[in-house]
Structures are given as structure tokens and as C-alpha cells.
Amino acid sequence: MSLRKSLYTIVTLAKINTRRVFRDRVALFFTIGFPLIFLFVFGSLNSGSGNVSFNVAIINQSNTPFAKQFIKEADSSKILKVNKDVTTLSNAEDKMSRSELDATITLPSSFGEMQSGQTYPSGQATVVYTENNAQSAQALSSILDAQFKAINAKYVSNITPFTVASKQLNERSLSSFDYTFAGLLGFAIIGMGIFGPINVFPELKKMGILRRLSTTPLKVWQYFLATMLSQIVIGLISLTIMFIVARLVFHLDVVGNYFELALFIILGIISILGIGLALGGWAKNERQVAPLSNIIVFPMMFLSGTFFPRYLMPDWLQHISAFLPLTPVIDGVRLIATEGKNFTDILPQIGLIGAWIVVIYFIAFRVFRWE
Amino acid sequence: MIQVKNLKKKYGDKQAVDGISFDVKKGEIFGILGPNGAGKTTTLEMMETLRSIDSGSVFIDGINVAENPDKIKYLIGVQPQTPAFQDKTRLTEVIEMFAAAYGERVDAMAFLRDVDLEDKAKSYVEELSGGQKQRLSITTALVHGPKVFFLDEPTTGLDPQARRNLWELIEKVRAKGISVIMTTHYMDEAEVLCDRIAVMDNGKIVALDTPKNLIKQLLKRGFHKDQHVEQANLEDVFIDLTGKGLRE
Numbered sequence: 176m177s178l179r180k181s182l183y184t185i186v187t188l189a190k191i192n193t194r195r196v197f198r199d200r201v202a203l204f205f206t207i208g209f210p211l212i213f214l215f216v217f218g219s220l221n222s223g224s225g226n227v228s229f230n231v232a233i234i235n236q237s238n239t240p241f242a243k244q245f246i247k248e249a250d251s252s253k254i255l256k257v258n259k260d261v262t263t264l265s266n267a268e269d270k271m272s273r274s275e276l277d278a279t280i281t282l283p284s285s286f287g288e289m290q291s292g293q294t295y296p297s298g299q300a301t302v303v304y305t306e307n308n309a310q311s312a313q314a315l316s317s318i319l320d321a322q323f324k325a326i327n328a329k330y331v332s333n334i335t336p337f338t339v340a341s342k343q344l345n346e347r348s349l350s351s352f353d354y355t356f357a358g359l360l361g362f363a364i365i366g367m368g369i370f371g372p373i374n375v376f377p378e379l380k381k382m383g384i385l386r387r388l389s390t391t392p393l394k395v396w397q398y399f400l401a402t403m404l405s406q407i408v409i410g411l412i413s414l415t416i417m418f419i420v421a422r423l424v425f426h427l428d429v430v431g432n433y434f435e436l437a438l439f440i441i442l443g444i445i446s447i448l449g450i451g452l453a454l455g456g457w458a459k460n461e462r463q464v465a466p467l468s469n470i471i472v473f474p475m476m477f478l479s480g481t482f483f484p485r486y487l488m489p490d491w492l493q494h495i496s497a498f499l500p501l502t503p504v505i506d507g508v509r510l511i512a513t514e515g516k517n518f519t520d521i522l523p524q525i526g527l528i529g530a531w532i533v534v535i536y537f538i539a540f541r542v543f544r545w546e
Numbered sequence: 547m548i549q550v551k552n553l554k555k556k557y558g559d560k561q562a563v564d565g566i567s568f569d570v571k572k573g574e575i576f577g578i579l580g581p582n583g584a585g586k587t588t589t590l591e592m593m594e595t596l597r598s599i600d601s602g603s604v605f606i607d608g609i610n611v612a613e614n615p616d617k618i619k620y621l622i623g624v625q626p627q628t629p630a631f632q633d634k635t636r637l638t639e640v641i642e643m644f645a646a647a648y649g650e651r652v653d654a655m656a657f658l659r660d661v662d663l664e665d666k667a668k669s670y671v672e673e674l675s676g677g678q679k680q681r682l683s684i685t686t687a688l689v690h691g692p693k694v695f696f697l698d699e700p701t702t703g704l705d706p707q708a709r710r711n712l713w714e715l716i717e718k719v720r721a722k723g724i725s726v727i728m729t730t731h732y733m734d735e736a737e738v739l740c741d742r743i744a745v746m747d748n749g750k751i752v753a754l755d756t757p758k759n760l761i762k763q764l765l766k767r768g769f770h771k772d773q774h775v776e777q778a779n780l781e782d783v784f785i786d787l788t789g790k791g792l793r794e
Contacts, residue, residue, distance in 0.1 A: 177649070180649030180650075181649065183646060183649060183651070184646045184647060184648075184649050187642060187643060187646035188643060188646060188647075191635065191639045191642065191643050194639070195632065195633070195634045195635055198634040198670075199633065199634050379632070382630035383626050383627075383628065383630055384630050384631065384632060386596070386626065387624065387626050387629075387630075388647060389596065390594055390595070390596065390619065390622070390624040391619060391644065391647035391648060391690075392616060392619045392620060392647065392648055392649075393647040
């Protein structure tokens with residue numbers, strides 16, 4: 176078959192296959208809807224992160240104006256999220272034991288009263304916490320301590336020879352949503368590239384559709400290329416929608432070059448699809464593919480940082496997971512999209528993906544069966 | 547058109563096809579009959595390049611199947627036992643897709659017209675009845691103009707109307723000069739349709755001749771059946787009551 180005819184074969188198969196996916200509501204849900212749901216869930220979990228805040232209850236037993244002022248300020252504070260339903264210590268203790276509250280601030284009845292012979296109010300607030308919340312309680316204590324120091328300075332002049340000033344740099348830092356989003360794109364690519372073929376291929380074999388195709392001159396590489404082409408089209412559409420939602424709803428800041436990003440995503444889709452083609456192409460039926468895909472796909476999904484960033488893992492695990500096929504895809508997307516890196520900056524990622532493509536497709540061609 | 551010589555295939559301990567030989571002429575309808583497990587499908591699959599050949603040879607249009615499977619694929623059209631297509635594909639797209647597998651661009655409507663499916667051109671394949679799927683499958687097997695057409699039990703599970711319609715279609719294919727090789731379990735079908743029949747059992751051909759000659763030979767051997775000369779049978783009654791028109 177001439178190259179031109181070969182190309183016509185591939186494009187025609189890819190075109191019809193792509194149309195079929197857009198007619199199939201279930202397929203559309205799994206390729207586009209499902210990742211979007213994850214985006215909304217994980218996006219909402221992450222929104223507002225970066226600002227530390229504490230869930231606290233304030234048990235106030237004092238009637239002094241100072242105590243009232245303290246509560247008012249606590250309410251309007253960004254750092255404290257005051258749970259107003261909690262009014263007794265026992266209720267607070269219960270909620271703290273379930274980690275619904277980080278700590279409880281108690282103000283004794285004498286809080287803010289003028290002690291005899293003094294010209295300023297005084298008192299001691301207590302931060303009550305349970306063992307599982309020790310860290311946040313300590314952080315909260317030092318924050319309160321600093322605030323009281325500022326108040327103290329108003330009443331009692333004192334000299335502070337040493338001070339600490341903090342200065343914010345204008346450089347952009349990554350929010351955890353940037354990591355989450357790149358991971359979710361990886362999840363979407365896995366969904367299409369692996370779960371697609373491992374569900375569809377055994378079905379096509381069972382129905383004898385692939386067998387019928389094998390009586391035509393159609394070659395395995397042509398069939399793979401056609402599948403790849405339609406996956407790239409569908410994948411780019413699905414991921415574009417995710418980018419639009421992430422920008423509009425979750426204020427993702429894309430600083431990279433969109434053209435490079437698209438090229439890189441195509442590279443990622445090709446490498447991950449290879450895993451699906453190898454598994455689905457090898458399996459004679461669903462029963463064969465299910466355990467294998469569980470062994471390969473799920474560990475890869477978690478270790479490559481789809482649902483939580485890889486930097487949370489212990490070092491030794493990070494060193495191993497860095498070499499998984501999906502890791503350079505997720506890292507590369509994040510580096511280009513949110514860190515504005517160019518292809519020349521991410522050569523290690525591109526090289527690793529390239530190496531995996533060679534290995535994966537070598538296996539996929541070897542193990543493919545038409546029936 | 548086809549020469550099969552001393553063809554053999556073994557699955558484990560079982561000799562599925564045990565040294566069979568036959569020729570098929572151009573434009574001939576050749577039937578392979580036999581009980582289940584006789585080796586019919588295996589024989590077909592070896593001729594279709596789907597199974598490797600243990601020993602012996604198959605030549606189609608002078609080309610050795612074992613040596614040139616890629617060339618053979620352009621010469622043959624295959625109708626599987628149960629035709630299946632992917633959901634959400636329009637009939638025209640099925641034709642385009644199979645033609646594209648051969649690198650060809652075709653007028654899909656013309657091929658649908660050949661099998662009376664032009665009304666369904668824009669339907670999805672899952673909306674077709676069993677008989678319609680068979681007809682679609684036949685026309686997809688002919689998109690590239692093959693010289694040999696294989697059918698494996700094409701009428702199993704079809705109603706009498708659809709069966710007769712399929713016979714007409716097979717006759718039409720033969721009229722184009724295409725050699726047809728089919729397997730079937732229906733003797734009436736073989737008798738009406740096939741020019742010659744090979745009867746297989748245990749991987750061997752036990753008889754090979756025209757249906758008429760096979761019957762004559764049996765009678766010569768002294769076979770005797772009680773004569774009931776009936777002017778009609780139950781199928782005639784059925785067709786008379788329900789008409790010849792195709793039901794979908």
C-alpha cells in the first residue's frame with residue numbers, strides 16, 4: 176500500500192472513531208465529564224489554601240469591654256475561623272477530639288478587668304487543645320502571643336531592641352492547586368489512554384470485530400496510529416475544557432506558552448495511550464486485563480502524583496516514582512503551564528517520555544492480538 | 547481460482563483438518579457441509595489467512611496463501627458467522643471504513659443499494675435487524691472487489707424471508723464472477739444454492755460432487771425412502787401465508 180493510501184486509511188479510521196465517541200454519551204462522560212467532576216472536587220478542597228487558618232471556638236466567661244472587643248476582632252480575623260455554635264467547653268472538647276476544631280480559646284471571667292492599683296486591663300487567655308492538634312495549637316498560641324504583645328505595648332511602654340520584620344517577595348510561588356491541576360490532567364490522560372483501550376479492545380475481540388478487520392490488509396501500526404490520532408483530538412478537547420474551567424473557576428494562572436503546552440500534552444497522550452494499547456491489545460477478554468491493569472495503573476496513578484503532589488512522599492519513594500511513565504507528563508505540564516518553562520528547560524522530562532514511548536510501543540506491537 | 551492440496555491442521559492431539567484437497571472454479575458456489583467439529587471453519591480460516599497452515603497448500607488466483615498472506619487479503623472477502631459492528635457508527639461510515647482498510651475510497655451509497663439498505667444509510671448499525679446486519683456485512687466484504695468470497699454459516703438464525711433474500715444476494719455475487727465458498731448446516735440451502743458440495747467429517751472430505759450427483763450415488767447404492775410425493779412443504783405454507791417480502 177502506498178504511503179498516501181496508508182495515510183487515507185489512518186485518517187478515515189480516526190475520523191469515524193472520533194465521531195463515534197462524540198455520539199456516545201457514556202464515552203463522553205468518562206472522557207470529559209469525569210475529570211471535570213474531579214477538578215471541581217479537588218479544586219474546592221484546595222481553594223483558599225495557602226492562607227493558614229484555624230478552626231477555633233471561643234468560650235468567653237467575661238463581660239468586660241476588652242473581652243467583647245477581643246471576640247469582635249477574632250470574628251473578623253482571617254486567621255481564625257470561629258465556630259459560634261460552640262459555647263461550652265465540653266462541646267468544644269468533643270469537637271476537638273474529632274478534629275473539627277483545632278483549638279479552643281477560653282477567656283476567664285476576670286479577663287480584661289482592671290486589677291486594683293493598675294491603670295490597664297489584664298488577663299490570661301488559655302488555648303485548650305487535644306494531642307492530635309498540638310501543632311496548630313502551638314502555632315495559634317504564638318499568634319495570640321504576638322497579638323497580645325502588640326496590645327501590651329499600647330498600655331505599657333517598653334523597649335524592644337530586637338525585632339523581626341517579614342518581607343514578601345513579589346515572585347510568584349506555586350499554590351497547591353497548581354500541583355493538583357497538573358495531577359488531574361494526568362488523571363484525565365490515564366482515563367482516556369489506558370481505561371479507554373482496556374475496556375474497548377477486549378469487547379471488540381469478543382464481538383469478532385478486530386478479527387474481521389484482520390482479514391483486511393489493515394496493519395497493526397495503522398490501527399494504532401488511527402486510535403492515537405482520535406485520542407489526541409478528543410484529549411486536546413477534554414483538556415482544553417479543563418484548562419478553561421480551572422482558569423475561570425479556580426483562577427489557575429497559566430504563564431506558559433500554549434503551543435508548547437499542547438505539543439507536550441500530545442506527547443504525554445501518546446506515551447500513556449501506549450500502555451492502554453499494550454494491555455488492551457494483549458488481553459483476550461476483560462477477565463485477563465482487569466488484574467493486570469489494577470497492578471500497573473493504580474500504583475502508577477498514585478505514585479505519579481495525580482491526586483496528591485509527589486513532594487509529600489518520602490525521599491526514597493520520590494526517587495523511584497520519578498521514573499514512572501506518568502510522572503514526567505504531570506511534572507512537564509506543571510512546569511510549562513504554571514512555571515512558564517520552555518521545552519529546553521524540561522529536556523529531562525521529554526527524554527524520559529521519549530524513552531518510555533520506545534519501550535511501551537515495542538511491547539504493545541509485540542503482544543497485540545486481533546482476537 | 548482456488549486449489550487446495552492435502553491441507554492439514556492439528557490442535558494439540560486433534561487432527562482438525564486431515565489432508566483435504568479440492569478446487570473451486572471462477573464464479574462457482576462451493577459448499578462445505580459437515581457436523582460441528584468436522585473442520586469446516588478451520589479449513590475456511592486457513593484459506594482466509596487467519597490460521598497458520600501445518601502442511602499442504604492453498605493457492606488463490608495462483609498466489610500461495612501461506613507465503614503471501616498480504617496479497618491474498620486483497621483477493622478475498624470474508625463474512626463472519628456473526629457479523630458485528632461498533633456502536634454509533636452509521637452504515638455509510640461502516641462501508642467507508644472497510645474500504646479505507648484497503649486504502650480505497652468508494653461510493654458508500656452504491657454498496658448499500660446493492661443490498662437494499664440505502665434507506666438505512668444514516669442509521670446506526672445497532673438499529674439494524676439480524677438480516678440487515680448480514681446484508682451490510684456482505685456488502686462490506688465486497689468493497690474492494692474480491693475474487694473469492696467466504697461465508698461461514700450465513701443464514702443461521704435468520705427467518706425464512708431473510709434467508710431467501712440472502713440466497714438471492716449470494717447468487718448476485720456469483721453473477722459478478724466471484725467464487726463463493728460457504729459452510730452451512732441447512733441441506734435445503736446447499737441443494738438450492740451450491741454448484742458443488744464437499745461433505746466433511748473428522749477433518750476429511752468424505753464426498754465431493756454436485757448435489758444432484760450425490761443424491762444419485764446414494765440411490766444407486768440402494769438407498770430407499772418411503773415415497774411421499776407432496777406438492778408443497780411447510781416452508782411453502784409459511785411463505786404463502788406471510789409473503790416473500792423482507793421483514794425488518
